[in-house]
Amino acid sequence: xxxxxxxxxxxxxxxxxxxxxxxxxxxxxxxxxxxxxxxxxxxxxxxxxxxxxxxxxxxxxxxxxxxxxxxxxxxxxxxxxxxxxxxxxxxxxxxxxxxxxxxxxxxxxxxxxxxxxxxxxxxxxxxxxxxxxxxxxxxxxxxxxxxxxxxxxxxxxxxxxxxxxxxxxxxxxxxxxxxxxxxxxxxxxxxxxxxxxxxxxxxxxxxxxxxxxxxxxxxxxxxxxxxxxxxxxxxxxxxxxxxxxxxxxxxxxxxxxxxxxxxxxxxxxxxxxxxxxxxxxxxxxxxxxxxxxxxxxxxxxxxxxxxxxxxxxxxxxxxxxxxxxxxxxxxxxxxxxxxxxxxxxxxxxxxxxxxxxxxxxxxxxxxxxxxxxxxxxxxxxxxxxxxxxxxxxxxxxxxxxxxxxxxxxxxxxxxxxxxxxxxxxxxxxxxxxxxxxxxxxxxxxxxxxxxxxxxxxxxxxxxxxxxxxxxxxxxxxxxxxxxxxxxxxxxxxxxxxxxxxxxxxxxxxxxxxxxxxxxxxxxxxxxxxxxxxxxxxxxxxxxxxxxxxxxxxxxxxxxxxxxxxxxxxxxxxxxxxxxxxxxxxxxxxxxxxxxxxxxxxxxxxxxxxxxxxxxxxxxxxxxxxxxxxxxxxxxxxxxxxxxxxxxxxxxxxxxxxxxxxxxxxxxxxxxxxxxxxxxxxxxxxx
RNA sequence: GCGCCCGUAGCUCAGCUGGAUAGAGCGCCGGACUUCGAAUCCGUAGGUCGCAGGUUCGAAUCCUGCCGGGCGUACCA
Numbered sequence: 001x002x003x004x005x006x007x008x009x010x011x012x013x014x015x016x017x018x019x020x021x022x023x024x025x026x027x028x029x030x031x032x033x034x035x036x037x038x039x040x041x042x043x044x045x046x047x048x049x050x051x052x053x054x055x056x057x058x059x060x061x062x063x064x065x066x067x068x069x070x071x072x073x074x075x076x077x078x079x080x081x082x083x084x085x086x087x088x089x090x091x092x093x094x095x096x097x098x099x100x101x102x103x104x105x106x107x108x109x110x111x112x113x114x115x116x117x118x119x120x121x122x123x124x125x126x127x128x129x130x131x132x133x134x135x136x137x138x139x140x141x142x143x144x145x146x147x148x149x150x151x152x153x154x155x156x157x158x159x160x161x162x163x164x165x166x167x168x169x170x171x172x173x174x175x176x177x178x179x180x181x182x183x184x185x186x187x188x189x190x191x192x193x194x195x196x197x198x199x200x201x202x203x204x205x206x207x208x209x210x211x212x213x214x215x216x217x218x219x220x221x222x223x224x225x226x227x228x229x230x231x232x233x234x235x236x237x238x239x240x241x242x243x244x245x246x247x248x249x250x251x252x253x254x255x256x257x258x259x260x261x262x263x264x265x266x267x268x269x270x271x272x273x274x275x276x277x278x279x280x281x282x283x284x285x286x287x288x289x290x291x292x293x294x295x296x297x298x299x300x301x302x303x304x305x306x307x308x309x310x311x312x313x314x315x316x317x318x319x320x321x322x323x324x325x326x327x328x329x330x331x332x333x334x335x336x337x338x339x340x341x342x343x344x345x346x347x348x349x350x351x352x353x354x355x356x357x358x359x360x361x362x363x364x365x366x367x368x369x370x371x372x373x374x375x376x377x378x379x380x381x382x383x384x385x386x387x388x389x390x391x392x393x394x395x396x397x398x399x400x401x402x403x404x405x406x407x408x409x410x411x412x413x414x415x416x417x418x419x420x421x422x423x424x425x426x427x428x429x430x431x432x433x434x435x436x437x438x439x440x441x442x443x444x445x446x447x448x449x450x451x452x453x454x455x456x457x458x459x460x461x462x463x464x465x466x467x468x469x470x471x472x473x474x475x476x477x478x479x480x481x482x483x484x485x486x487x488x489x490x491x492x493x494x495x496x497x498x499x500x501x502x503x504x505x506x507x508x509x510x511x512x513x514x515x516x517x518x519x520x521x522x523x524x525x526x527x528x529x530x531x532x533x534x535x536x537x538x539x540x541x542x543x544x545x546x547x548x549x550x551x552x553x554x555x556x557x558x559x560x561x562x563x564x565x566x567x568x569x570x571x572x573x574x575x576x577x578x579x580x581x582x583x584x585x586x587x588x589x590x591x592x593x594x595x596x597x598x599x600x601x602x603x604x605x606x607x608x609x610x611x612x613x614x615x616x617x618x619x620x621x622x623x624x625x626x627x628x629x630x631x632x633x634x635x636x637x638x639x640x641x642x643x644x645x646x647x648x649x650x651x652x653x654x655x656x657x658x659x660x661x662x663x664x665x666x667x668x669x670x671x672x673x674x675x676x677x678x679x680x681x682x683x684x685x686x
Numbered sequence: 687g688c689g690c691c692c693g694u695a696g697c698u699c700a701g702c703u704g705g706a707u708a709g710a711g712c713g714c715c716g717g718a719c720u721u722c723g724a725a726u727c728c729g730u731a732g733g734u735c736g737c738a739g740g741u742u743c744g745a746a747u748c749c750u751g752c753c754g755g756g757c758g759u760a761c762c763a
Contacts, residue, residue: 048703055706065705068743078743102706103743143763184762315761323689335761342763415757417690445691446757469755497725517725528711529699532691534756541698541712545725548699548711555725563722618702630700633710640726649722664722686725 022122023610024617026094026115027051027062030108034064037089042074042081052105057604060099060107067104078104112597112606113590119610120662123669132170136353136405137163137442140177140269140276141412143185144258146219147212148268149480150537151413151447151473157526157679158444159411160274161625164677169620174402177276178349181258182283183342185475187239189215190254192222195235201253212264213482215257220478244339246287255283266367266374266387268483272519273679275369276387278402284361284390285348291340293359294348303429304333312336320425331422343419347426354427354435355404363388363402364395407438414443414532442623444531448472449480450538457481470536481537490518493543494551498686505685516681520550523680528629548633550680553671556636557682559643560668565684566649567661574657582658593659601645602663605638609670616677625678632674639667 031049039045052063067078067085074081082100089098096109139159142152159175166173180186193199196218207214226232242250262279269275285291295316298304304316307330314336319328333344351357365377366389377386382397412420420441427436448470454461459479465471473480494514502510525542529535545551568576586593597603608631615631618624648664651657675682 050703050705052702052705059706063706068705071743105706180763312761326688329759332761337761339761341761414691416763418758419763448756472757501723501725533699534692536698538698544712546712547725549725551725552711555723559723559726566722614702622702624702626700627702630710637710641728643722644718644727647722685723 021613022119024613026110027614029092030062030095031064033092033095034066034085034089034106037085038066038070041084041088042070044070044073054101054105054107057600057607059101059105061110061607062108063101064106064108065104067106071104082106112603113594115610116593116597116606116662116666117587117590119606120666120669123609123612123666123673127168128170130167130170130172132172133406134174134404135166135171135407135409136174136176136403137166137409137411138176138178138353139163139411140265140274141180142265143180143183143475144261144265145185145189146216146261146475147210148265148483149473149475150483150486151480152265153272153483153486153522154444154447154526154535155411155413156269156274157272157523158442158531158625159409160272160679161523161527161628161677162409162411162442162623164679165616165620165625165628168616168677174405175275175277176353176402177279179258179262179279179281180342181254181262181281182240182243182286184236184240185219186254186258187236187243188222189219189257190239190243190250191235192218192225193253193257194239195232196221196225201249201256204253204256210264210484212261212268213484215261216475216478216482219475223476244286246283263367263374263376268487270369270372270374271484271487272522273681278363278388278390278400279366280349280352280361280390280402282345284392285345285352287392288359288361290348290352290357290359291345293357294351295334295340295344297430298333298347298426301430303426318422318426318429320422323421343422343426346419346423350408350423350427350439351430351432352403353405353408354432354439356427356430356432356435360403361390362392362394363399364391365389365397407440408435409440409442411442411444414445417441417443440623445534446472447535447537450536453481453537453539456539470534486542487518487522489539490521490543491515494518494521494545497545502685513683513686516683517545517551517554517686520554520675520680520682521545522550523678524548524550524553524629527625527678528633530624530626551686553632553636553675553680554682554686556639556643557668557671557675558684558686560639560664560671561682561684563648563661563664564668570649574654579658579661582654583662586655586658586662592655596656596659602642605635605642605663605667608635608638609666612670612673615674628674629678632671632678635667635670635674639664639671642667 031051034049035046046066049064049066052065054060054063067081070081071078079100082104085106086098086100091097094111094114096111099107099109101107137159140152140156142148163173163175193204226236239250242248243254245251266276304318307313307315307317312330312332315332316334317330317332320331321328331343332341334340348357352360365382365386367374367387368377369385369387374387382388388400388402410420424436424439427439450470454471461471471479491514494517495510498510498514498517502513505513521544522542528548564576567579611631615628619628642663646660648657648660651660672682
């Protein structure tokens, strides 16, 4: 049985020990119970009930506003309906009581002790093995001609977090990073080396690291050089054609440059915990005739038409339906000189991703992830830590079965929405409307530079730019914050903070902590905004470790950790193993803690921890990762509140102590699961 | 021009498929470390949810118009 990871969030596998959902299951059962009651007593079949979170814990754990809806058809007041339901409905096993609240909400109170016990077990149960449909996530996709910048970090952080979420939902996920190694941008850097630097291949090879930084400057230089004298663009044309031909020294140089830059990107991205499984390259799409195959099909299906005259004379174009009742537009797929546009190649690539092309690549191992580093693959057999590269010839290794996804996510910024629509329309016109529907443009807004950031970088702005609220990053102009620079800066600041605190730690330990803190700060910063918010990058905000930041979240877990560390080191009668035993006893005698759980502050902390599965569900449904970030932050806030208010280790009543410890552990596990999904590492201390 | 997105506290942003008194963080001001770690916590002040209509029992949320801003709309990607 193939389970979709996109339906309602129940990935339950009967007979397994995995408890795959906590709150969602209860919500669904309660909703069903209510629907039945409504059908029986009011004769109204409601398809789905809206479920809300009451504004205050005292009001209940769930709120159902259906009475307002029923009021019309029943011609009775919502309050009256809610009261009737609350008085007459039976309570399902997990519910303590139903209450009519406010002007007509029907609120639900769970049985707290049983809930707490299940929650604690749920958070300790292992996550499900991937068994659902195969999903391909393509992200990062940086032109391999310059260093990565903050915009690319947002892409990779979002893509990587999406991957983690989908895996948590039971999907089999394949991570692809497409390499446009034969495009204009690589050609431009080749032109830079040849015409501006006039360097030999050997000289280029001996350029010291960071090579991607070198190219960053060179690319900006070449762009300026073109601008000074437009006729110089002929060098780009010439170089591009030579690269596409694949023969001679120019393609070899382009290959060297692009792969060296790709390797730099892999290193940069690994620093923030991002990994890939396969790097499909444009050069193989061309040389393995993927495009020719797609082109033939597009012609056969009359998906594209040859323009005999008009402005697009000599081109092959596709008719793209206009949005919102606008007239259709013609998009050029093949230029009048016979070369294919990026979109054309993307259609071929997209077909391959779904296994619809009838062709596939060969692969060879390119790199290995090992011990927190990425190194070029030189020997040994490939494994799950291998990054594969597409090749034209078979490699001696057993090649993985990449592609053939059942669903595809393309993580690309919103400015490419139009082109993504063209690609999807291509699938549709080839008769693959099912795949077209399962091809998702996971879009997000750009990262721009705030005016403050520009002045900090010493960037002189034009009169026009100065009037704008923010300035777009531009590789062409060399305008931007390089990813490694930002990560380095974050690391330095983290180390300062760690040094100011952990005096007893070795330098190596302090560096490890600082590294985790810097990643936590960066990833949370990139993930906390909703996708369609333009991030106007600001150093002071990105470098903040206080308030709603990654380090705040890490700190709350570290506090919980330290309690258990102290407990473990305690040589008195009350240590870690006693707690575990007491904990079992506690569940067997629910009355002992029932009274303690009446405290609404403690209860809402537990409820928040339980909402994790709901948050994951919501996040995947809306593809809004900031939602999960906010959830984890709220949990951390509630935990800090609890931590501040209750003395745990010094509690003299053994029942209370056990109870508080279990709450701490519950919050800690909830935080750890959430942070893991966000790709935020947690140090043991900080 | 047309399309997409945005406009919520001084600043940066949340606000789930319409629901109870619009929330955080930062900043400001004032408190809390001989205590499980102060990268923390508590409190005060701060909002015509851009404007005007409409739909609804109910609108920051949906619809229409306007104002302001951003991005697309290339034989670039």
